[in-house]
Amino acid sequence: MARNVTSGRKTINTLAAWAIGILIFFPILWTILTSFKSEAQAISDPPIFFFFDWTLENYSVVQERSNYMRFLWNSVIIAGGSTILGIIIAVPAAWSMAFVPSNRTKDILLWMLSTKMLPAVGVLYPMYLLFIKMGLLDTRIGLVIVLMLINMPIIVWMLYTYFREIPGEILEASRMDGASLRDEIIYVLTPMALPGIASTLLLNFILAWNEAFWTLNLTAVNAAPLTAFIASYSSPEGLFFAKLSAASTMAIAPILLLGWFSQKQLVRGLTFGAVK
Amino acid sequence: MATQHSRSAARLMLAPAVVLLLGWMLVPLTMTLYFSFKKYLPLRGDTLSGGLDWVGFENYSRFIGSSAFWPSVQATLLIVGSVLVITVVLGILLAILLDQPMWGQGIVRILVISPFFVMPTVSALVWKNMFMDPVNGLLAHLFEFFGAEPVLWLSEASMESIILIVSWQWLPFATLILLTAIQSLDSEQLEASEIDGAPILKRFWYIVLPHLGRAITVVVLIQTIFLLSIFAEIFVTTGGAFGTKTLTYLIFQRVLESQNIGLGSAGGVYAIILANIVAIFLMRIVGKNLDK
């Protein structure tokens, strides 16, 4: 039930919340603004907020110099590939655990989650070695596999929590109606779980896109995604604020938009249903 | 609730995920364990095909005995602990504020959640250069404006800087989860306590905070998992200098920079043990949630 609040208090709430919101968002805002400045105006003292000469020059320079599109394409392939592959493997697994639970189901789920906690650095060299042996170093397929594996527990868990909310009787009804297992998953389960599957896709795409340990350590040139592209701006290019900002904006913009859409699912996804 | 048909179908459909994860866990882990008992310095001519010398627990004792080990554990714990305190405390305050009636709540939510979606390398670089640069950084301008001496953030206040950057990245996560938990609080319960005449601080202490208990635990544990292995933020900003070398980073340096695989692997085993201690607690909590 709604509580009556004086409009005075509402105004104060609004002002405070907006002030803090803008403060937290400010580094992103500042980066976006700076990306449209000339290098001189980017470092001008005192800083200029809005009244500068807006330019798109930085974007074209960044694209030409670092071949941004190749990094972007790598990011899309790696994040997208690992997520889709992960979902294809995880949907049947989640179906099994949600609808045909055995007394080991819980242990399997927890064990899967525990692999997520394996510190990457602990197995860095073996992975490095395996990648060299198998010719996967600096390849997109190699990263697709690794990111699929590190995100698999989250994908399985998210799907599992969504599937569990679907009443088993409905799936049984479809069996009575003559549906095969394949029909049941395609015509009944998937459409009913579509919102959940979509947010699982979205969240894992974001996680894979931002992953910055394996992508930095297992790539060099060919398969390097945007995380590596940005890391290459550490120095000395980092001192060119406008270009750095343009590059940063290009790296985060797609994912920021996706993130805004999926923020509600984020909570359940990342807490494995412990907070709803 | 199942037949033999569906049970065998279920096993078949579960198998790929289990086999893949089992391989992902066991193969590299076994190799790390193996290397941790060997002398393996590729730059000095040690090769896998040439055979490696068994050194027993020497790597373990050397890793722990090195002058960099304890500082790295301290740095790790300091970063994890500080970020946890900052994000949870600010997260609760922010969540309470965002739960109040206001105009444009949806937009504020989007503003607040945004840093979470910024990739770690970008946020580290943006903070390092555009905010913390001692000459052209925005913070330097701000300090000058107030007549203060600009700070050499990443060398003189390196730890604080890293904590600031990482907290900025994780505050949205904490806020969002705590906000969700607050919104599930029964408003009748709060109203009842209001009628009972409980002052606002007491209401917070006795009703809101206990209700948030579970959400806080989840935030703490999940963040701990991720924070124990932060890498890009340090890689891009200080490169492990100025006392910011965490355990993760130390191992990374042993393995990739000094190419001492045996030593690094022993460090890796320590890191795995540390993570597992945390993991056990998280498992308990998530496991309990499963039973409901």
Added chain:
Amino acid sequence: MGQIVLSKVKKAFGDVVVIPPLDLTIEDGEFTVFVGPSGCGKSTLLRLIAGLEDVSSGSIQIDGRESSDAPPSKRGLAMVFQSYALYPHMTVRKNIAFPLRMAKMDKAEIEKRVDNAAKVLNLADYIDRRPGQLSGGQRQRVAIGRAIVREPSAFLFDEPLSNLDAALRMGMRLEISELHKRLDTTMVYVTHDQVEAMTMADKIVVLNAGNIEQVGSPLDLYHKPKNIFVAGFIGSPKMNMITGETAAAHGAHTIGVRPEHIDVSDSGGTWSGVVGVSEHLGSDSFFHIHETGLADMITVRSGGEVGFTRGDRVSLTPRPDMIHKFNEQGDRIS
């Protein structure tokens, strides 16, 4: 065409035996009700017939075909679930058409059958809505519609009315009985409500802890309960059970008399007692009689015009031909 024969069917979950081996034949066209208290295994038995669970041993024959290992989709049965189990993402039309689509029937035939079912069940007005927009009773009809379009050899109902309110339940009870008369197809119906069982069934199967206590027509069970369990379960208010000397005088360990088979009067009866709570329904009156020396309480049902009140001392006379006798094991004597 829709005969179902269970022979030595047993179901165990691990070490827990839910249904000990049992035999049962459900004849073609018969309306059979499984009734029993919750946890008696009646739903499990239905799910075994449906193929949603497999039997631990024994065999199930449907239409003379051995079906114990057949998946649910191959058994030619249709089921109506307690929660209705409609597909929330499909309209009523698509819900009803789903089994036909799975059977790869051609479009024109599907449409014909769906329209026909909609007419029979009065679904036409909301045929393009989704289940979420329907009331409980409407959902129930859609679930039945989805079952009848397949023209199954038998219908299975799993407590289909338990989510409806009392008034609707009565109406649906009649509709299902009507449907059975019209389709003349075997129906197997699970309920915990003995009134539903008595009013709808051709044949009632009383289950307790997985065992079949008795199989028979409603009146069979009422007049000749095989044991104390059935005697107590069928009929409302419950049969009065009397042990001790009074029973021994009848040559039994326990005797049972239904409340409606005891006459109550001012004086001159076989037994006497003091009226406690009395309930007047208008058509009937129920008296709870204490201090009879027979049992804690004897319930008596009499005409609405009988007007004893609390504290009255009354006389009770059981009708001699309506006394049920049971031995020490609880089984009926003679």
